[in-house]
Amino acid sequence: MRTILVQIPNHIVSAFMTEETKRQLQSLGHVEWNPHDRPFHKEELAEKVKGVHAVITSWRTCALDDEVLEQADQLELVAHMAGSIRPVLPTTLVYDKGIRVLNSNYAIAISVSESVLALILALGHRIVPVHGIVSTGGNAKIPAMETYELRGKTVGLVGLGMVAREVIKLLQPFGVTILGYDPFMPKEKAAELGVRLTSLQELMAASDIVSLHAPKVPTTYQMIGKQELALLRDGSMLINTARGDLIDEEALLAELRTNRFVAGLDVFVEEPLAADSEFRRLPNVIARPHLAGVNPDSRLRVGKMMVEEMARFYAGEPLTFEVKREHLAIMT
Template sequence: MIAVSLTPELREMFLPPPIWADLVKLGPVVPMEEAEVLVTGWETPRLDAETLALAPRLRLVAHTGAAVGFLVSDALWDRGVKVTQTGAAMAPAVGEVSLAFTLSLLHQLHRFDHDLRSGASWTAARAHARPRRELRGSVVGVVGASRTGRAYLELVRPLGARLLLTDPLIGADEAAALGAELVPLDDLLSRSDVVALHAPAIPATRHLIGRGELALLRDGAALVNTARSWLVDSDALLDELRSGRIDAALDVFDEEPLPVDSPLRALPNVLLTPHQAAGTVEAQRRQGRSTVEEIARFLVGEPLYHEITREQLRWTA
């Protein structure tokens, strides 16, 4: 028996009629109090002891997103409830947006767009841009060999970038197999033309990129963040961006929606999108399919493909 904790909008997004039909074949949709399986979304309340007391039969949480840190609790793990998510389904779309950000920053499209929309002259718009760079031959540093990090690497590598990678969980051989040189974070930051963040939002990565790390970026470098704002000291980043020393493309923010009066909105060296890197039709359908397929595996006693355990949560997005 399956409960669905999704807003109508999210249900339509992830579980349109063909996918919904496959879901209900697996079991009746029931209130959470009766459910063995709970399908969750971004607006599902945290599954703490109080909430779990309302779901005594719960054995599986199938999350339609990637990050589950906001949702799970020790009470959930202590009950032995399994958790699965759809990060793998989202990775191709996020990788593509990260690539689009990278190309836009290297070619200064964000500055050209800002100037021309703001009424700057043709000549001024050209003069305000930094010298443009091609991706081929540029040094691109990737922070995190996560699913999205690997999807990004797969896209960037054939275009001729020189790749650096930092991740505490992989070795030099695995990095080389991904086409990258494994280096410490400080080395990556100081050498890269573009730094793309793909690390998970866990306690160990809180403000991984702080004031000192940002200072290591060379003048004219660019920062791409399609992961989580958790990874970056936003005040320090704003100071660097206001100085004009670096450029950035950001899909994630400390406060969402981004306030209308946010100073980021006025900066010509920043490209902004509203936390929609994974929001393609294809990704949403993959997320729904992945959720249903995981539930089907669970109900027949097969191993889950995308399970997250308490221990893994410390290191995975």
């Protein structure tokens, strides 16, 4: 019988798996649960992976580095119940050993896309400043607090991966025009998504709303800098639920001080955001502490989808959420 090792600490397994999901996992083989309320240490994991056929990882679990993988004599599958697998799989040795890799990005993309829409609507409808005025006894029925509608606007998506594609689905009822910048996306595929590909500069200048969805790789570091931010229209909106260092934060702060546009920021270069950060005080910013993708619903969806994908693997069926060698290099 195959053995499946679950790295997730014992006290939070129920956050990822319902009893039904656990039963489905146990139907796939003998499950060895992490007995600790902490991740395995490297030495523990190196010993545990001997004779194991599948390993389930998640946020902050011990990395499967070269030294650990050298001990994995029967490992054939790594299933990651979290977002990017890069933190727990810092090596391509896994592919050299013929091990298949699964990832839960899509399960999280669903939640992130809802957060993108929520930020757009909250900023457009001035939800936070209006509440601030009303809650302190003021009159918020003033021109500065009038609604900015999403309907009919031009939305620019920087990066057209899983999250962006879910955002596109949510935007459909609003009759928006969607522009996209993604050097990896063929024009024909973008057209199928209802997106017109443009240069980054054209997207920044032509969009009423810009939402960032690019991966964190060397070529995207501070891809939105002073010149790109200057192209944003007065009265426009910038959303970042991807990675903080896609933007030059000093340049962003300088532009936000002018109050030319509003921003919804879920990610920052340094997290948690410093207590004295100016981002916390700017009236034209909604700041969130990297909450867009993870919540009780998405964690359970992650567990369910990964166990279902594992079942497909062991049934010899086509996989939906496999991470190939070439994908690992551009994952955030």
